[in-house]
Amino acid sequence: MNDFRTRRATVKDVARLAGVSPGTVSNALSGARAVDRETRQRVEAAVAELGYVPNLAARHFRTGLSNTLAVMTSMPPAVSAGSSKLGFLMEVAASAAISALEHNATLVLVPPIADPETALRNVVMDGAILIEPAQSDPFLDLLTRRGVPVVVIGQPPRDDLPWIDMHYRQTADLLIGHLLQQPTRCMPLLIGASARASHAEAEAVYRARMAAAGLPAHVIRIPEAAGEEGARQAMHALIRELPDLDAVFASVDAFATGVMCALREAGRAVPQQVRVATRYDGLRAREERPALTATNLHLDAVAGLAIDRLMDLLAGRPAPLRVEGPLPVLVPRGSSV
Numbered sequence: 438m439n440d441f442r443t444r445r446a447t448v449k450d451v452a453r454l455a456g457v458s459p460g461t462v463s464n465a466l467s468g469a470r471a472v473d474r475e476t477r478q479r480v481e482a483a484v485a486e487l488g489y490v491p492n493l494a495a496r497h498f499r500t501g502l503s504n505t506l507a508v509m510t511s512m513p514p515a516v517s518a519g520s521s522k523l524g525f526l527m528e529v530a531a532s533a534a535i536s537a538l539e540h541n542a543t544l545v546l547v548p549p550i551a552d553p554e555t556a557l558r559n560v561v562m563d564g565a566i567l568i569e570p571a572q573s574d575p576f577l578d579l580l581t582r583r584g585v586p587v588v589v590i591g592q593p594p595r596d597d598l599p600w601i602d603m604h605y606r607q608t609a610d611l612l613i614g615h616l617l618q619q620p621t622r623c624m625p626l627l628i629g630a631s632a633r634a635s636h637a638e639a640e641a642v643y644r645a646r647m648a649a650a651g652l653p654a655h656v657i658r659i660p661e662a663a664g665e666e667g668a669r670q671a672m673h674a675l676i677r678e679l680p681d682l683d684a685v686f687a688s689v690d691a692f693a694t695g696v697m698c699a700l701r702e703a704g705r706a707v708p709q710q711v712r713v714a715t716r717y718d719g720l721r722a723r724e725e726r727p728a729l730t731a732t733n734l735h736l737d738a739v740a741g742l743a744i745d746r747l748m749d750l751l752a753g754r755p756a757p758l759r760v761e762g763p764l765p766v767l768v769p770r771g772s773s774v
Contacts, residue, residue: 446487454483466541471754505561506747508533509547509576510568515664516629516691517549517568524690525717525736529568529590532740540748553579564747566740570594572632588747590739592634599750601742601762605638608732608765609688612714613646615730615767616684619712624684625655625675627668627692639688639716655679659692668695669702676703684712684773690721693729697772712773727771735763 452459457476465472465480472480483489508530510517517526526548534544542563550556553575562585569591570577577594580587589600616624626643628636640656647654657675659667668687672695675682687693693715697707705711707727715722718731739762749756 446489448489450487451480451483451489454487455479504542505545505563506533506537506542506744507545507547507560507562507565508568509549509553509565511549511571511574511576512569512631512633513549513662513664516661516689524719524721526568528719528736529566529740532737533566533744536741536744540744542748547576564588564751566590566743566747567593569633569635586747586750588743588750590743592638594632594634597758599746599756599758599760601739601746601760603635603734603739603762604765605635606642608716608734609639609642609686610646611732611765611767612716612730613643613686615769616686616712616714616773617646617650619684621650621652621684623655623679623681624652624686625657625679625682627657627659627671627685627687627689627696629661629689629692630658631661635716636688639686643686659689661689664691665695665698668692669699670695672696672699673703676700676705682711686714688716690715690717690719690729690731694721694725697725697729708771708773714773718768722768722770725772730770730773731768732765733768734765738763 448459448462452462455462457480461472461476462480465477466484510526512526517524530544530546537544545560545562547553547557557579564586565580567574567576567580567587567589570589570593572594574594577587587598589598591600591603592605593600624647626640628639643656644654655675657671659671668691672685676699685696687696693713696713700707700711707713714730716732718733722729722731742760742762746756746760
């Protein structure tokens with residue numbers, strides 16, 4: 438009889454060596470169902486000894502699964518990535534890719550595109566992570582029509598979707614409260630013009646805090662596609678219209694970069710004359726001069742939670758619709774202190 442060590446090993450060979458059933462081997466390797474740590478280690482040791490390579494084509498034929506997940510957002514590149522390509526979207530995607538591999542799945546990054554229906558017509562995916570969708574989000578509409586399981590990062594536009602809570606209100610309250618700790622006469626809010634929960638929640642907190650402080654509210658909505666340049670132009674207009682302006686909360690980091698550019702051009706010193714804060718502690722915030730006060734949103738942990746929740750969804754494991762993400766942490770920097 439042929440020794441299985443002299444031919445290509447099969448899942449049955451791995452099961453025999455590990456002392457488990459072929460189904461347990463499949464579950465241990467695919468992550469589709471929970472397998473205890475000791476059993477998983479025996480399976481992994483058998484795989485390593487035999488040099489077993491799963492037949493992915495056969496698995497797809499047998500299960501109908503491609504072991505491919507997608508991460509996507511409809512936020513324009515001007516605010517989700519920027520010229521560096523290392524913004525909010527890429528930080529989530531990089532962390533999600535690592536978490537997906539731990540579940541023996543690969544991740545496909547779908548950038549913001551005008552016609553997702555056409556672009557994704559031949560793309561096979563078992564499930565998707567959707568980042569901060571808007572109301573009537575084109576990606577969410579497409580995924581719903583195709584019956585693709587979805588987990589949303591951030592508050593979703595529908596109450597039937599699994600989601601990771603990013604604590605929009607607490608984040609806005611941290612930043613606005615920080616700016617209001619110093620004497621303030623005029624502090625406008627710059628947010629995106631799209632109908633996203635992150636913008637709506639930031640505005641609600643801002644209006645409440647300004648009213649409590651007895652200060653007028655000035656909400657400026659900027660099309661997300663306008664990015665940094667749109668915020669720069671808006672800020673120049675605010676400098677002309679609001680002579681008492683001494684603080685700015687730009688909830689989108691690309692907008693904050695545009696605000697800083699306009700302040701430099703207008704000869705306004707930061708933070709001596711105008712204090713600035715933004716939501717996301719990304720590359721833009723850290724490389725601005727002075728560096729921008731922001732919040733650590735723990736996107737690596739958020740991405741991991743989203744992948745875990747999506748795998749639960751695909752396996753039919755019970756789990757709550759809302760999963761609480763880590764609380765934001767204020768990162769005070771030279772733009773406000």
